[in-house]
Amino acid sequence: EVQLVESGGGLVQPGRSLRLSCAASGFTFDDYSLHWVRQAPGKGLEWVSGISWNGGDTGYADSVKGRFTISRDNAKNSLYLQMNSVRTEDTALYYCAKDSGSAWYGGRRYFDYWGQGTLVTVAS
Amino acid sequence: QSVLTQPPSASGTPGQRVTISCFGDSSNIGINTVNWYQQLPGTAPKLLIYTDDRRPSGVPDRFSGSESGTSASLAISGLRSEDEADYYCATWDDNLKNWVFGGGTRLTVL
Numbered sequence: 001e002v003q004l005v006e007s008g009g010g011l012v013q014p015g016r017s018l019r020l021s022c023a024a025s026g027f028t029f030d031d032y033s034l035h036w037v038r039q040a041p042g043k044g045l046e047w048v049s050g051i052s053w054n055g056g057d058t059g060y061a062d063s064v065k066g067r068f069t070i071s072r073d074n075a076k077n078s079l080y081l082q083m084n085s086v087r088t089e090d091t092a093l094y095y096c097a098k099d100s101g102s103a104w105y106g107g108r109r110y111f112d113y114w115g116q117g118t119l120v121t122v123a124s
Numbered sequence: 125q126s127v128l129t130q131p132p133s134a135s136g137t138p139g140q141r142v143t144i145s146c147f148g149d150s151s152n153i154g155i156n157t158v159n160w161y162q163q164l165p166g167t168a169p170k171l172l173i174y175t176d177d178r179r180p181s182g183v184p185d186r187f188s189g190s191e192s193g194t195s196a197s198l199a200i201s202g203l204r205s206e207d208e209a210d211y212y213c214a215t216w217d218d219n220l221k222n223w224v225f226g227g228g229t230r231l232t233v234l
Binding site for chain 1: 174
């Protein structure tokens with residue numbers, strides 16, 4: 001059974017940093033790309049970042065580019081999101097999602113499994 | 125403002141058929157396949173339809189997807205109370221080089 005378990009969320013002040021983690025199990029981790037998707041309170045889904053199977057290629061939404069860094073450790077079956085210079089508008093539930101393929105971009109693919117999310121609240 | 129446009133709400137009575145639309149353009153739906161996600165209240169999104177019209181194992185055949193030109197649709201037949209949820213369409217956008225989601229449609233079963 002595929003499982004994705006996020007952690008690391010919490011209350012953080014504007015301008016500070018936070019690191020989210022996602023522990024994966026139930027599939028061959030280094031065969032697939034992964035993503036972070038967030039959902040602000042009462043709002044819709046927003047793709048944040050994606051990373052290829054080997055970590056060699058990454059992509060970011062314009063809203064987080066230059067502030068967030070996605071990474072993965074295939075030896076630990078873990079995905080990470082380093083969030084720097086956080087803003088109040090980054091407040092959201094952050095989901096880890098598994099891609100159906102090995103690249104993070106391009107059509108004919110989909111996010112087939114999602115974690116339960118970790119809540120990030122940015123406030124002073 | 126979402127790149128993909130969905131109606132904010134939809135409703136139907138038990139047993140009815142409901143459709144939810146998703147409008148895009150030539151850089152997203154026009155050239156890439158569409159996926160649909162169901163988010164039940166208080167839970168994480170779940171893949172409902174992939175590559176326009178395919179159902180993952182375990183999804184009832186009451187749910188179906190279609191695509192035409194720069195728009196896509198999700199149809200739910202034999203509506204049940206447990207179908208009350210938010211539904212999101214999503215696809216890859218070749219211009220933005222981003223994954224894009226619709227704003228979501230809240231389905232109410234009356």
